[in-house]
Amino acid sequence: MAALDTAPRARTIISRDPTRLLQIVEEIYHIKDLDTLLEKVLLEARNFVKAEAGTLYLAAGRYLYFSYVQNEALFREDRPKDKYIYSNKRLAIDKNSLAGYVAATGDSLLIDDVYDISSNVSYHFNPDFDKKTSYKTGSILVVPLETTDHLILGVLQLINAKNETGLIIPFSMQDRLYITEFARNAANAIEKAKLSREMVLRMVELAELRDPYETSQHAKRVGAYSIELYEAWALRHRVEDRKIKHMKEILRNAAILHDVGKVALSDVILRKPGGLGKDEIIQMKSHTIHGARLFKYVHSPWDRMAAEVALNHHERWDGRGYPGKIDNIFAREIRFGPGKREKEIPLAARIVALADVYDALMSKRSYKDSWKEEQAMRYIRVQAGRQFDPELVGLFQRNYDTIRAIRKRYV
Ligand code: C2E
Ligand code: SIN
Numbered sequence: 001m002a003a004l005d006t007a008p009r010a011r012t013i014i015s016r017d018p019t020r021l022l023q024i025v026e027e028i029y030h031i032k033d034l035d036t037l038l039e040k041v042l043l044e045a046r047n048f049v050k051a052e053a054g055t056l057y058l059a060a061g062r063y064l065y066f067s068y069v070q071n072e073a074l075f076r077e078d079r080p081k082d083k084y085i086y087s088n089k090r091l092a093i094d095k096n097s098l099a100g101y102v103a104a105t106g107d108s109l110l111i112d113d114v115y116d117i118s119s120n121v122s123y124h125f126n127p128d129f130d131k132k133t134s135y136k137t138g139s140i141l142v143v144p145l146e147t148t149d150h151l152i153l154g155v156l157q158l159i160n161a162k163n164e165t166g167l168i169i170p171f172s173m174q175d176r177l178y179i180t181e182f183a184r185n186a187a188n189a190i191e192k193a194k195l196s197r198e199m200v201l202r203m204v205e206l207a208e209l210r211d212p213y214e215t216s217q218h219a220k221r222v223g224a225y226s227i228e229l230y231e232a233w234a235l236r237h238r239v240e241d242r243k244i245k246h247m248k249e250i251l252r253n254a255a256i257l258h259d260v261g262k263v264a265l266s267d268v269i270l271r272k273p274g275g276l277g278k279d280e281i282i283q284m285k286s287h288t289i290h291g292a293r294l295f296k297y298v299h300s301p302w303d304r305m306a307a308e309v310a311l312n313h314h315e316r317w318d319g320r321g322y323p324g325k326i327d328n329i330f331a332r333e334i335r336f337g338p339g340k341r342e343k344e345i346p347l348a349a350r351i352v353a354l355a356d357v358y359d360a361l362m363s364k365r366s367y368k369d370s371w372k373e374e375q376a377m378r379y380i381r382v383q384a385g386r387q388f389d390p391e392l393v394g395l396f397q398r399n400y401d402t403i404r405a406i407r408k409r410y411v
């Protein structure tokens with residue numbers, strides 16, 4: 001227990017709505033993108049206790065790293081760069097700093113005025129940030145991001161609680177209880193998101209191990225092309241900003257995983273230098289179904305899109321693609337159905353189809369050399385309305401500078 005819990009100061013009790021907190025916890029469990037999750041955890045915790053500022057630290061080794069810094073008073077829309085003031089800074093996990101103390105001990109701290117900390121505790125407030133920015137830190141609530149298994153992943157620090165009139169007031173004991181509970185749920189969700197991010201990369205690496213020409217760079221490029229194409233499509237269709245942001249987050253992962261079903265193919269097929277036999281072609285085509293099976297038992301939007309993309313990324317706009325309409329992707333014997341066509345193919349899969357083929361043409365494979373850029377662009381143009389969604393081909397051409405920049409970045 002921290003010595004300052006009993007500071008003899010009147011606390012304004014502002015009623016909070018704990019059902020709102022439950023709702024947020026429910027929401028954060030569904031976020032699988034780590035960055036999106038961290039930002040949301042900090043934002044919602046701040047909103048709940050009306051804190052003007054906050055910092056989220058993640059622990060790595062003996063240090064805490066400033067992962068997110070939010071400050072309503074300092075970081076305005078018109079000064080977005082300030083947000084990164086601290087992005088590379090770190091803090092030792094020891095009892096000297098407030099956040100370090102919380103990470104080292106697992107206890108939370110509730111301090112009414114950081115410039116008035118009694119001298120019989122080990123931690124002290126570091127005023128450097130205040131000095132540099134002329135911000136005045138007053139009240140502070142610091143809680144560990146500790147999982148149910150007692151793993152401390154980081155620290156959540158909330159600064160300057162405000163009352164209805166905007167005056168800085170102390171945090172309440174009630175705030176501390178709620179935020180401690182919220183932080184435990186957040187830590188569990190963060191742990192889960194970290195695992196799923198690692199799993200994505202491990203799966204891609206596994207596929208890469210099997211096929212020496214299909215590298216994880218290919219997967220990352222397809223992910224990056226796909227979200228650019230989606231954004232261009234979404235702006236044209238006046239999709240709202242929030243939806244665009246959400247879609248980009250889950251589409252990138254789904255696109256990276258489009259060929260993960262290739263792990264089920266034999267090396268003989270994957271590394272074969274020439275063309276494929278009839279049976280080999282059937283096996284090769286089944287990578288779509290194997291990929292979809294991997295995600296079908298889970299039901300987040302993230303897994304749904306990964307399944308959708310893996311299954312449909314070889315369908316063609318003219319209906320001559322594969323695997324086509326299939327009643328049961330878990331059927332023991334794989335049978336391809338009549339091809340899906342045009343908008344029967346989910347948008348995400350139409351996007352990945354184009355991104356994937358462009359990248360495959362521009363790359364060397366065991367069975368083919370890389371193509372020249374003009375040759376690939378001509379192919380894509382000719383295939384508009386045949387293999388590819390013609391609208392997407394138009395957007396691809398109009399945004400080609402970005403596509404090329406991505407190709408140059410991931411080599
Ligand atoms: P991949 O190499 O990643 O190719 C993805 C898609 O890009 C192909 O889907 C195809 O639509 C397009 N593509 C790639 N190279 C060429 C090309 O030289 N010409 C044309 N017109 N399109 C090309 P597809 O055909 O369904 O193949 C799926 C996967 O099957 C390929 O992924 C590759 O792993 C394997 N594969 C396809 N054809 C052959 C082959 O002739 N020999 C071997 N060993 N593997 C093949
Ligand atoms: C800071 O956010 O300025 C660091 C606070 C601390 O001393 O833990």
Ligand code: SIN
Pocket residue numbers: 343345346347
């Ligand atoms: C969507 O709005 O997400 C799909 C629309 C389409 O398939 O064109």
Ligand code: FE
Pocket residue numbers: 258259287313314
């Ligand atoms: Fe594929």
Ligand code: FE
Pocket residue numbers: 258259356360
């Ligand atoms: Fe591919």
